[in-house]
Amino acid sequence: MNQHTYLVIKASLEAGKEILKVFNSDDFGVRLKSDDSPLTEADLKSHQVIASYLDATDIPVLSEEGDAIEYNQRSGWTKLWIVDPLDGTKEFVKRSGEFTVNIALVEDQRPIMGVVFAPYLGWLYWGDASGAYKAELADDWQDMNVDELLENVVGIQLPCQEAEVCTVVASVSHFSKETETFVKALEEKEGTVNVVSRGSSLKMCLVAEGAAHLYPRLGPTMEWDTAAGQAVVEASGGQLFDWHSKAPMKYNRKDLLNGWFLTLAKGLNAADYWLL
Template sequence: MKEQIDVEHLQRLTLDAIAAALSAGEVVMDLYQETAEVEVKLKADSTPRTEADRKADDCIRNSLLRTFIPLLSEEGREVYYDERRDWDYFWLVDPLDGTKEFINTSGEFTINIALIENVEAIVGVVFVPVQQKLYYAVRGEGSFCVEKFGVQTHLEGVSWADLQKQSQRLPRVKRGPTEWQQEFVVTTSRSHLAERTREYVKKLSSMFPKIREVECGSSYKMCMVAEGTADLYPRVTATREWDTAAGQAVVEMADMEVVDFTHFGRLYYNKESMVNPSFVVRPKFLTIPKLSQIEFE
């Protein structure tokens, strides 16, 4: 029987994950200044990989070694289900989410670190290096944001109480039906926007007459919904578990949800296939049609 991680232990692990994300952010930002010289390679699935992906991955691995918790990363070796199916806890990492945004210098890339317990994310850390913005969430504690949390910030000797003093609880902006009728904000993928997503957003205009669409990269879109600067994030194109786990923790602990687009069931982790279904990020009380209920042209 597994040993339960108590709240104080989760707080320490969260500080470890934040320190790892900040260190990786420092490495990534050093390379971001030299993007014209960064070599881009294509992985087997034709997605790009840069030196920044690899170095950020190495940095996070080295930082989290002391936790003695298994780590699964987009940039690491493939860990087959037979090996990981019995993991009670593991780190799930995307060391550079939004590699295309990194290459294109849009600044919309993040470093994602989640702690998975069985099939759900119980800690999530999303760091936006260019904006110096940190999102983090812990089961039993809530979801938070810290502005101007730069890559040069060091957590040596920083306690959970110290971190909380700098943090603002999410959502920072509370929106509902009245605000949605004035303006309904939908965030969509800048680099992976499908025509079905555009059509879905268009169909929502019968419910929300004033829709504003904001294109953005990486898991930052999930955090926008969590903090209340966006109302909906629909995703039709393929993602993997490391793309969404940290963001889902931030969303759920802000009392919102990440659900599949077909049945509106919660997304779970450590599946045999690590491919996510189409999903939507939304406030729990927002009623919208399922993808299957929309007639596409």
């Protein structure tokens, strides 16, 4: 685990503690941002914790909850952090545990390292040049000192599973008609298809694990929704392709809104799955 990976894992754990304090409170306020997406105190507290860690790296940060940064300023960045302090806020608000902290390091528009942490579930994923890994933390992890916790973290290299039946993972909150059409076309191709619903970046992590073969996202997302997950998927040997260009998704674009994309587990050929 390199220095940046260790730092980001530590930041994600500390941010996860703050998120759970809000999640476990009797009540928390929810307000809507300009795009009608929900924002909670947990989003903001997580952002503050992560920013305090990343400031020490002298690498610029693009965060969902940070200040808006114009492209004429970002365009000169060859390296940056892309952060979603709380991915899956809708799941958080519904008191589902399927929300994550996403932090990615992007260089020359490619995610070269990423951490995805699901605080409620205690699932920690990371990927860098050494490979992709998953650790499952103890139920009382949030009561432990983070440095001591990290001394005992043992990651299982990904992929670590092999789904017997063709398995597609889909969004809990955004199962579109296009996704339904894709699944029907896949059933014609494969016969039996198992559809698994998950929230946040856990969908990409299931592909990295090998628990799912495909994650077609046939709807909009933002760069901070996918950068960390893509880093984990690619470190596991899988791929995430922009649907239009048929090339790996690039980051720090002028338009931060992602188009459709297709995520594939290790060993699959994308040419076999452009079914729409």
